[in-house]
Amino acid sequence: MRAIRFEQFGEPTDVLKVCEVEEPVAKVGEVLVRMQASPVNPSDLLNIRGGYSTRPELPATPGFEGVGVVETSGGGLRGALLKGKRVIVLNRNTGNWAEKVAVSSQFVIPVSSKLSLEESATFFVNPATAYILVKQLLRVPKNQWLLQTAAASAVGKMVIRLGDYYGFKTLNIVRRHDQAAQLRQIGAKYVIVYNSAHDNERILIDQIRKTLGHASLQFAIDPIGGQTASSIVKVLGERAKLILYGSLENAPLDFLSRELIRNGASIEGFWLARQMEAFSLPEKIKLVMTLTRLIRKGVLSTEIAARFPMEQIAQAVIEAERAGKSGKVLLTMQQEF
Numbered sequence: 001m002r003a004i005r006f007e008q009f010g011e012p013t014d015v016l017k018v019c020e021v022e023e024p025v026a027k028v029g030e031v032l033v034r035m036q037a038s039p040v041n042p043s044d045l046l047n048i049r050g051g052y053s054t055r056p057e058l059p060a061t062p063g064f065e066g067v068g069v070v071e072t073s074g075g076g077l078r079g080a081l082l083k084g085k086r087v088i089v090l091n092r093n094t095g096n097w098a099e100k101v102a103v104s105s106q107f108v109i110p111v112s113s114k115l116s117l118e119e120s121a122t123f124f125v126n127p128a129t130a131y132i133l134v135k136q137l138l139r140v141p142k143n144q145w146l147l148q149t150a151a152a153s154a155v156g157k158m159v160i161r162l163g164d165y166y167g168f169k170t171l172n173i174v175r176r177h178d179q180a181a182q183l184r185q186i187g188a189k190y191v192i193v194y195n196s197a198h199d200n201e202r203i204l205i206d207q208i209r210k211t212l213g214h215a216s217l218q219f220a221i222d223p224i225g226g227q228t229a230s231s232i233v234k235v236l237g238e239r240a241k242l243i244l245y246g247s248l249e250n251a252p253l254d255f256l257s258r259e260l261i262r263n264g265a266s267i268e269g270f271w272l273a274r275q276m277e278a279f280s281l282p283e284k285i286k287l288v289m290t291l292t293r294l295i296r297k298g299v300l301s302t303e304i305a306a307r308f309p310m311e312q313i314a315q316a317v318i319e320a321e322r323a324g325k326s327g328k329v330l331l332t333m334q335q336e337f
């Protein structure tokens with residue numbers, strides 16, 4: 001069977017190869033899944049570059065999420081029940097960018113027949129992150145402000161729609177003017193264009209304060225880090241909370257401690273994998289049901305910009321990071337998709 005592999009950490013276009021490898025065999029407690037599609041997420045690319053929170057043993061096959069059909073079970077009741085079912089594969093060990101993958105039956109979730117292939121392939125990582133951040137950790141109340149950076153990302157667009165759906169206001173920061181136009185089309189009312197590489201931080205801070213008026217900023221989320229997140233720290237209100245959930249700028253934070261001392265604001269990190277470990281089984285089931293409902297309503301939907309077969313992995317990873325791309329890139333493992 002074919003699998004995408006890398007033997008050393010590095011630039012995805014340099015190190016990823018399509019290889020002919022032996023088909024895996026499901027052990028007891030595992031299922032063998034015939035993969036259909038898997039998105040190219042920033043976390044996959046960070047993992048290939050060696051910067052992710054966990055590092056795989058090399059050689060490794062990337063791919064944290066995706067959709068497929070359970071072909072065989074290595075034994076166990078759960079595996080037997082899953083046979084023949086279309087499932088979402090949440091593979092924290094990575095390995096989904098292959099025609100087949102053997103994973104713990106605990107890592108797969110039967111998918112509702114009401115969801116399309118694209119909706120199933122991108123079912124969890126981004127929708128769960130958006131939902132947990134704003135509804136379970138920050139619990140942004142109605143009519144309050146939530147500031148977010150990288151707002152044109154897949155997660156960012158979901159947060160904007162969650163704001164519309166639950167009635168809180170989003171203040172969206174993007175780095176290019178065409179992204180601002182895109183976001184206004186999906187209903188964003190407040191968008192600021194700021195690129196830390198060449199724009200003045202003072203102008204960003206003034207624009208944020210002007211938009212907020214007399215309101216205090218209590219809630220913020222940031223997947224960029226570096227200069228952008230450091231600037232956001234300076235506009236946090238009394239006892240505000242900022243959650244950092246990515247490091248797209250790959251640069252450290254830089255601000256004076258008195259920025260936090262002044263207002264008692266706090267900064268937290270968020271990693272979905274860690275968060276999921278804290279959830280009980282009923283909480284996980286409830287989350288999957290909520291995500292299914294919100295994806296079907298379009299609130300947590302993912303726009304697919306392009307699909308690439310495995311042989312075109314180099315084009316797929318270039319497209320996934322192209323500035324101005326309009327949505328997610330999907331890798332497809334089978335001809336019919």
Ligand SMILES: NC(=O)c1ccc[n+]([C@@H]2O[C@H](COP(=O)([O-])OP(=O)(O)OC[C@H]3O[C@@H](n4cnc5c(N)ncnc54)[C@H](OP(=O)(O)O)[C@@H]3O)[C@@H](O)[C@H]2O)c1
Binds near residue numbers: 041153224249272
């Ligand atoms: N912590 C977790 O558990 C968790 C879970 C899910 C997602 N995430 C993180 O959430 C973020 C968004 O993921 P996604 O899949 O929604 O991303 P995506 O759809 O691929 O979009 C990435 C966005 O970030 C922008 N961007 C990239 N580098 C940037 C920089 N240095 N400064 C400002 N903007 C930048 C891009 O703008 P351009 O078009 O201008 O390049 C694009 O709009 C990622 O950092 C991802 O790792 C974290």
